[in-house]
Amino acid sequence: MTVPGIGQSGASPAPHVGSLGVIISLPAELAAEISAKRVSYAGPEAAVVPPHITLVSGKASDSWDEAASYVREVAAAGEPFTLSLRGTGTFEPLSPVVYLNVESGAKECARLHEALLQGPVEHLLEFDFHPHLTIAHDLDSGAMESAKREMAGFAAEFEVTSIGLFDFIAGGWALREELELGGNGQA
Template sequence: MTGSAVAQATALGVVIEIPSPLEASLRDWRRRYGGETAAAVAPHITLVSGSTTNWKTAVEHVRRVAAQCQAFKVSLRGTGTFRPISPVVFLNVLEGAEACGQIHDALVAGPLLHELTYGYHPHLTIAHEVDDAAMDLAQEELKGESMEFMVQSIGLFGLDDTGAWSLREELGLGGPSH
């Protein structure tokens, strides 16, 4: 194409990272039920995942959304699944689900607007695209688990040169973190 540039789409994700020591337990569960590939990705709650052709505009939007949100508590309790629609077993987000939904809605009401195949449902994936026996085991063995933590920031991720997700910026809720 002579005389015109085609903008390249860049993958972008905004997530709630899980604090230590909870992160280590969750990573162990992901390894046990989902294998090393699942454990390689840090446990998180996705707020939005998509792509942008203008990273700067998208980042400015994410910063504005974070600055307008307040810290909130998340409680993870029991398991759920998206089967048979999607091969996923997850921990349920109970307290904090509404706040996650509000942040998600604010993020997609701007340059991150995109079509969702399914409605937004905050959750923490434990097993994904593994055999039914592993998903059944995860769903049964973790059904009584619960944990809670405060969410004071959200992480902005992009793909690095190796194709792995990497943290680009941590954004404190209610303004920049110090």
């Protein structure tokens, strides 16, 4: 899921009925570190998509407002958790992706994903859900191998305290709300 709208401010256009995404964002310092590595493999265009972990990339089943309300309920019922990223994996040969493994926190990500799909939210990816953080996607084999090798020893850990609710507007994903886990409102 591309998320160039992170951090946008000002009045937002009405939600696009056909799109809805839910992600886990990274702390700023960690996001900057991973962004720099992604740029080194794919070039400056890789910086357009901030590093994130996708929980749902899809759409509202019916009403966007009802789906957004349901995402708020899931977030409020959730609890903060520790997420660790350790080493690399790949979806090759099915999909040309190199990613950082979600080690601790994978079960919590899967629980959030499943809870989100129990309501009016659809996940529209062709593959089963596997929590991960994409480092390289659809690059030449040399860049893919470099990403796998250079990031194999990578390790980081952070506390997940919120999830981001996104909508696809004007050709890009835009943050609509950052929702506290276990809270009743925005983070």
